[in-house]
Amino acid sequence: MYEFQVPATVLLLLVVCLQAAAASPTSSAWGAAPSAPRALHLAERGTMRLRGGVMWVGGGKQFNRTVDPDAHPEAAEDTFAPLRERLDCERRIKALQRKQGNKMRTNEIISLEEDSKYMIRAQHLLRTKSLSVDLTAAQNFQKYVVGELSLQQQRVGIMYGRVDAEGNAYCDVIYEPPQNGDAECYHLLEDPDAALVDRVAGLLGMRRVGWVFTARGRKCILSGGDVKLACEMQEQAESAHGFDFAKAWVSAVITRNDTTGSVVFEAYQVSDLAQDMHKKGVLKAPAGANKGYARTTENVLVERKDAQKVDSDFFLNTVPIKTHTSPLFGGREGEFPVENRPGAAQNGFEVKHILKCHEEMPFSHALRDFHLLVFLAKNTLDPVHDLPSLCKAVVSGEEPSAGHRSIIETLSQQPA
Incomplete structure (x- = not known):
């Protein structure tokens, strides 16, 4: 039998380690949260807040993932995370194809192709908290399309106003661009005065906050064509002024409830997923108006099944709507005729x-x-x-x- 003698320095080190473990409030040293002094030290150093309402505490390869109670409401849901993952899959596919050739289809490429498909899901994040429409502007537009036209000629209006720091949109005026609608759908024409109207609005402290349109009674809320046009308008605003400007874009619709016969004025916002699909050329309007779905140019995952037809409700978030009186334009005795209305002369x-x-x-x-x-x-x-x-x-x-x-x-x- 052999006897081993442990050096005194090693024994001393072992005793110190055991004492430190006994003083720790956690039962296990593996994956345990940092002790109170350690956590306090990290808090004093500051935390890094990331998109998604998450803050990372610590460093190295192991992170302590906790929900940040002070995160901005937009950080509660990272709507761009699936889009980033999809983009990463596309990059990896291209890298493998450069390395192996376009004709090679390995299991890895096939798996990445499945992961790169758009997964259709509802968005819970509401980027615009509410839409408030000036009472005079709302009544003027609604009186014309419902009272005079009886919703037999569909119309579009551009809403101008402002957006406050909390994400509430205010529509103070509604501008009606050149159009030629019929009983089924609106038809916008080229507007030579669009830049001048934007300039007048800007000098009055206003900007575009969305659009409002009318629709006949139908089963869907927004049709696939409505979703597509909303994405186009929001993309134009983003190209001109940036994402932070365009993210508050709202789509309002006036229609008649077929069951009760009452007129409904509602507001919605298209999701970030729909906007990304539009930018990538994947989203397209269906043939014909008033269809409650959108078409896609490639397979997407709807309830985890391949499809090229998506219910438009997947792309919508309801925006609470209310009214206010504009301090600049509200409560007037007389109103000047609205531009581009048939039979309404401006002189x-x-x-x-x-x-x-x-x-x-x-x-x-x-x-x-x-x-x-x-x-x-x-x-x-x-x-x-x-x-x-x-x-x-x-x-x-x-x-x-x-x-x-x-x-x-x-x-x-x-x-x-």
């Missing part, structure tokens, strides 16, 4: 009518009509020199210059 006589209705008010208050200001910008005001100063006077309540007042009053004397 000097209508300008005179607006001035007459508000003759007891300051002149700048009489001009607080978005459609009137767009008409003046198109016909009498120089967009570079005259328009900014006049819009500034309208917003501030100051009297416009004598020259601008003379131009407008002269226009109001012209025959209809």
